[in-house]
Amino acid sequence: MNTRIFFGKTDEAARLPIYMTTVGYWEHQYETERPEGFPDYQIHQIIQGQGRLIIQDEEEYIVGPGEVFITYPDIPHRYEPITDRWELAWVSFQGREASQLLAYAGITGSGVYKLRNAELLHALQQMLMRGEGVEDTLDADGDRDSSKHLYALLLDLKPLLIAGGSDNDEMERLKPVLRYITEHLDQPLSLKELADVAVVSPQYLCRLFQKALHVRPVFYVNQERINRSKQLMFSERALRIYEVADRVGYENASYFCSMFKRHTGMSPERFRKLHGLT
Secondary structure (H helix, E strand, O other): OOOOEEEEHHHHHHOOOOOEEEEEEOOOOOOOEEEEOOOOOEEEEEOOEEEEEEEEEEEEEOOOOOOOEEEOOOOOEEEEEOOOOOOEEEEEEOOOOHHHHHHHHOOOEEEEEEEEOOOHHHHHHHHHHHOOOOEEEHHHHHHHHHHHHHHHHHHHHHHHHEEEHHHHHHHHHHHHHHHHHHHHHOOOOOHHHHHHHOOHHHHHHHHHHHHHOOOOOOHHHHHHHHHHHHHHHHOOHHHHHHHHHHHOOOHHHHHHHHHHHHHHHHOOOHHHHHOOOO
């Protein structure tokens, strides 16, 4: 396969629950630095060689064949080859259900994940093949097909990923904390309060979250609040935005709107319009 990249026509495809923005393949991936992150979700699969991934200047990984690395929107990161040839394929995507489908696969933040085999993910291969014979940008039919393959890719990730050796133990220790968060989303939740639930230090709680869920506790809490706010907007349509914000633990409606856009790519008002809730 030769180096290639295809772009989606996102104006119409953006109405879909998930949609591809770019898909591509590099015979050799060069160094990429994104101090402000990337606007879309990205899944990169390593085919040959090794590279280094650094997320927010804090987490560093060496990635090779049989692994994927996933980056969430607007999370600072950079990656670079450490072998003469670093071959990989990737897909960038967006959509109101993107985070939920990733969460279904056990992915809740940027990081590296191991696959059960090193073969190119079938759905990713289908997207790359679908783009053959077109010039750079897919047409509307290509957009729809890519969305189908993307949906299949995200669903198939769950059985294809190998959980880390200690992930189950870490998750067991986190279960009381996750339950506590769910039950108290409408209240202020400090890191110390959550650490007390797990009977560990705040620093150790952060390590537990990183190992088991690949996110910080604050990110997880915000993510759960945004998910709860979506449910409220569906079930109680008469609620005003500031009322929704208050019900999910945000005293400041502007801050809620900022967090909502960061996690979904759109404002609460836009979300309501997209779902016919206004």
